[in-house]
Amino acid sequence: MSWHRPIYRPLTPPVFRQVIAKSEEAAARGVEVLEISAVPWQLPGANVLRAAQEAATRTRRAPAQGLPELRRAIAERIAKVNGQTVSPDSEILITNGSMHGLWLVMLGLLNEGDEVLMTSPGFIVDSLVRLAGAHPVFASLRESEGWRINIDSLEAQVTERTRILYFCNPDNPTGTVATQEEVLSVLEFCERHDLFCVLDEVFDTQVFDGLTHVSALSFADWKHRVVVVQSFTKSYAMPGWRLGNLVGPSGVVSHLTQLLQWTMLDLPYVTQVAGTEAVTGPQDWVQQLGPDFQRNRDRILRELQTVSGVSYVVPQGGAFFFINVSGLGVTSQTLARDLRDLYGIPVYPGYNYNIRGEYVRLAFGANEANLEALARRLPVALADAARRSAPSAQRMARPSPVR
Numbered sequence: 520m521s522w523h524r525p526i527y528r529p530l531t532p533p534v535f536r537q538v539i540a541k542s543e544e545a546a547a548r549g550v551e552v553l554e555i556s557a558v559p560w561q562l563p564g565a566n567v568l569r570a571a572q573e574a575a576t577r578t579r580r581a582p583a584q585g586l587p588e589l590r591r592a593i594a595e596r597i598a599k600v601n602g603q604t605v606s607p608d609s610e611i612l613i614t615n616g617s618m619h620g621l622w623l624v625m626l627g628l629l630n631e632g633d634e635v636l637m638t639s640p641g642f643i644v645d646s647l648v649r650l651a652g653a654h655p656v657f658a659s660l661r662e663s664e665g666w667r668i669n670i671d672s673l674e675a676q677v678t679e680r681t682r683i684l685y686f687c688n689p690d691n692p693t694g695t696v697a698t699q700e701e702v703l704s705v706l707e708f709c710e711r712h713d714l715f716c717v718l719d720e721v722f723d724t725q726v727f728d729g730l731t732h733v734s735a736l737s738f739a740d741w742k743h744r745v746v747v748v749q750s751f752t753k754s755y756a757m758p759g760w761r762l763g764n765l766v767g768p769s770g771v772v773s774h775l776t777q778l779l780q781w782t783m784l785d786l787p788y789v790t791q792v793a794g795t796e797a798v799t800g801p802q803d804w805v806q807q808l809g810p811d812f813q814r815n816r817d818r819i820l821r822e823l824q825t826v827s828g829v830s831y832v833v834p835q836g837g838a839f840f841f842i843n844v845s846g847l848g849v850t851s852q853t854l855a856r857d858l859r860d861l862y863g864i865p866v867y868p869g870y871n872y873n874i875r876g877e878y879v880r881l882a883f884g885a886n887e888a889n890l891e892a893l894a895r896r897l898p899v900a901l902a903d904a905a906r907r908s909a910p911s912a913q914r915m916a917r918p919s920p921v922r
């Protein structure tokens with residue numbers, strides 16, 4: 520007897536779990552693996568930690584839709600930042616991180632056989648789509664166009680079975696930040712084809728070079744077809760707390776609340792109290808997250824500029840470089856292995872983001888010690904990879920030691 524539903528059988532763990540497992544193996548062999556990731560390395564403010572501690576002394580739980588005071592805090596933030604009125608009672612759902620929000624959206628809005636349009640390269644939501652019994656369809660972005668959203672490419676892939684467009688802004692893995700014009704063109708595309716527009720805005724506070732993040736929540740005209748997914752993981756430096764939220768039409772929110780209710784009953788109370796404090800309390804530490812990430816980006820950019828054989832679009836937001844390594848003469852998988860095993864630098868190969876070709880995603884979320892070590896090792900590691908892949912070097916290649 521099979522213990523699997525057939526649609527679940529092809530699932531493998533997300534690549535980041537494999538990268539973590541391989542990094543742990545390398546560390547066990549004595550490699551000094553750097554702690555770098557796409558999430559903030561800083562702790563949330565002390566007021567948030569205190570609020571969690573106090574909440575832990577209460578034996579309470581929250582309603583399925585989420586703690587009312589947290590939903591009110593999020594609605595007030597949207598009014599202030601995006602200038603729009605959103606009902607905390609009917610248009611906001613608290614989720615167990617944004618991945619859970621995306622899963623509820625796919626499970627709740629898709630029928631078997633539906634299609635979800637997304638970009639390539641793009642974040643790993645295609646697995647959620649498959650889990651829901653639907654099909655991901657990819658619209659290609661081009662490095663030569665700065666990985667900007669391309670409406671013609673979306674138009675070429677849309678069919679009568681398309682139900683959702685998933686759009687990530689700022690984008691993981693390319694780091695592009697959509698302009699107001701681009702966000703509007705995406706919304707208009709969804710209106711034209713009667714699609715739900717699922718906007719993944721989890722990197723909204725990590726935007727660089729004085730750019731402003733344009734949220735789909737800023738436009739009232741498309742409210743009926745827009746679901747925005749947000750996260751405390753990045754925006755409030757709370758990855759392990761597992762807290763996120765989505766904002767959408769009241770019918771969608773009440774439907775997804777039932778799905779949440781019948782799978783999890785409700786979400787952790789302590790985490791939601793801490794999240795409420797994060798949104799309503801002092802914002803100085805929150806406002807520092809973006810500049811801290813930009814400083815790290817600039818530090819790594821300076822090193823990358825010294826390396827030949829790689830190309831990349833300078834990220835405008837997010838927490839990573841998406842690097843074309845084809846000029847090094849090595850596959851992205853081999854490079855990922857060597858960077859990790861020889862230099863302790865964990866990167867994700869590009870195939871994780873549904874793109875062919877030799878790309879790796881290098882995250883730059885790191886404290887100063889790890890960042891400096893990364894800055895030191897990276898140019899040496901990439902030059903070494905190029906040298907070892909050169910035909911004459913292959914016979915005598917000896918791995919260089921980790922510094």
Ligand SMILES: Cc1ncc(COP(=O)(O)O)c(C=O)c1O
Pocket residue numbers: 557615616617618619642687691719721749750751752758762763
């Ligand atoms: C674009 C994007 N969306 C969603 C998520 C899920 O994050 P979380 O569930 O921690 O909110 C991630 C995590 O890396 C991400 O990069």
